[in-house]
Amino acid sequence: YPPSPPTRMAYNGTKLVHDEAHPWKPLMAGDIRGPCPGLNTLASHGYLPRDGVVTPAQIITAAQEGFNMQYDAAVTATYAAMLVDGNLVTNLLSIGGKTKKTGPDPPKPAIVRGLYTHDVFEGNASMTRADTFFGDIPGFNHTLFDQMVDFSNRYGDGYYNLTVAAEYRYHLIQQSIATNPNFSFILPRYFTGYGESVLALNLFVDGRDNTTVLGGRKLDMATALSFFRDSRFPPDFHRVSSPTGSEGLREIMAAHPVRPGRNLDGKINNYVVHEPSPSELGGCGLYNHFVDKVVSLYPNPKGILRRNLIINLHYFYGMFKNSCEETFPYGRL
Numbered sequence: 001y002p003p004s005p006p007t008r009m010a011y012n013g014t015k016l017v018h019d020e021a022h023p024w025k026p027l028m029a030g031d032i033r034g035p036c037p038g039l040n041t042l043a044s045h046g047y048l049p050r051d052g053v054v055t056p057a058q059i060i061t062a063a064q065e066g067f068n069m070q071y072d073a074a075v076t077a078t079y080a081a082m083l084v085d086g087n088l089v090t091n092l093l094s095i096g097g098k099t100k101k102t103g104p105d106p107p108k109p110a111i112v113r114g115l116y117t118h119d120v121f122e123g124n125a126s127m128t129r130a131d132t133f134f135g136d137i138p139g140f141n142h143t144l145f146d147q148m149v150d151f152s153n154r155y156g157d158g159y160y161n162l163t164v165a166a167e168y169r170y171h172l173i174q175q176s177i178a179t180n181p182n183f184s185f186i187l188p189r190y191f192t193g194y195g196e197s198v199l200a201l202n203l204f205v206d207g208r209d210n211t212t213v214l215g216g217r218k219l220d221m222a223t224a225l226s227f228f229r230d231s232r233f234p235p236d237f238h239r240v241s242s243p244t245g246s247e248g249l250r251e252i253m254a255a256h257p258v259r260p261g262r263n264l265d266g267k268i269n270n271y272v273v274h275e276p277s278p279s280e281l282g283g284c285g286l287y288n289h290f291v292d293k294v295v296s297l298y299p300n301p302k303g304i305l306r307r308n309l310i311i312n313l314h315y316f317y318g319m320f321k322n323s324c325e326e327t328f329p330y331g332r333l
């Protein structure tokens with residue numbers, strides 16, 4: 001059986017996380033890193049296995065321990081990723097590209113290609129990664145990072161703050177509309193795109209800084225580069241002082257409202273709103289979308305695969321349990 005998600009960690013204040021037990025190490029041959037600077041950093045410091053092949057429980061523990069990521073957010077993101085990008089039989093997930101280390105693949109149309117798989121979790125208009133349409137997905141993109149620096153100079157006195165997060169997010173969307181004929185910005189990317197913009201502000205700032213996200217918290221560019229490019233905690237880094245997730249998300253969405261949509265017919269500057277879209281954040285659109293996605297990847301699972309799909313879908317449901325009805329596309333155990 002896939003083990004239950006770990007529980008909330010007991011001590012959830014700030015502490016030194018770049019400690020002696022968790023030194024940064026350069027990659028060894030075969031180590032995998034991916035599109036998420038948070039998970040990359042956790043792997044490069046040994047909070048996650050350094051080879052980048054991980055279990056859901058390891059991610060949930062590491063995200064809390066290393067970054068003080070809020071528990072429900074960590075659980076939901078982890079199982080969402082596991083369900084679309086992981087191997088549900090071996091319970092392993094690559095935090096980057098496809099690897100044999102996750103074990104034999106279940107039958108197609110399952111993908112099991114790791115977090116780099118485009119358009120299931122990973123998506124367009126990333127802060128420091130180019131859209132898949134332009135190739136070069138794996139890497140940190142310095143041109144984009146320079147744009148982030150430029151926006152931080154223009155709107156944040158050289159720092160990335162909530163205003164910069166809103167302006168830069170809007171810019172990334174407009175830029176992709178104008179340059180990527182295949183641009184799509186629909187669920188779940190619509191939410192994860194905004195989510196990432198605030199995660200960087202929420203979790204990459206040292207925990208001894210007492211400012212709140214809405215009260216002016218700011219990220220300096222050297223620290224940003226350390227995380228986004230080098231997967232590395234700054235020296236002496238302390239995790240944030242209380243569990244934090246998507247604080248500020250509503251504010252940056254409200255600053256420049258954009259509806260989910262895509263460039264139609266492979267044409268740039270042809271952005272058309274795509275329904276259905278959830279009317280409210282916290283609505284059940286995200287949950288239902290993911291369940292549908294999973295069913296499209298696993299239309300007819302048997303045996304252990306079916307059992308593990310049921311179990312992982314139930315873990316994924318955790319954060320939605322107070323607001324949405326649970327669905328059982330594969331029946332119950």
Ligand code: HEM
Pocket residue numbers: 035036037038039059060063067069073074075077078081115121122123124125126127128129192196197199200203204
């Ligand atoms: C991006 C997964 C935790 C910060 C991403 C992406 C994935 C991902 C798939 C790529 C999306 C894209 O840009 O197309 C996850 C999962 C997590 C997790 C499954 C499980 C808990 C974290 C944590 C942090 C974080 C703990 C911060 C400490 C970010 C940021 C980006 C990102 C800032 C945007 C990167 C960019 O656009 O250049 N994450 N992540 N994530 N993640 Fe995570």
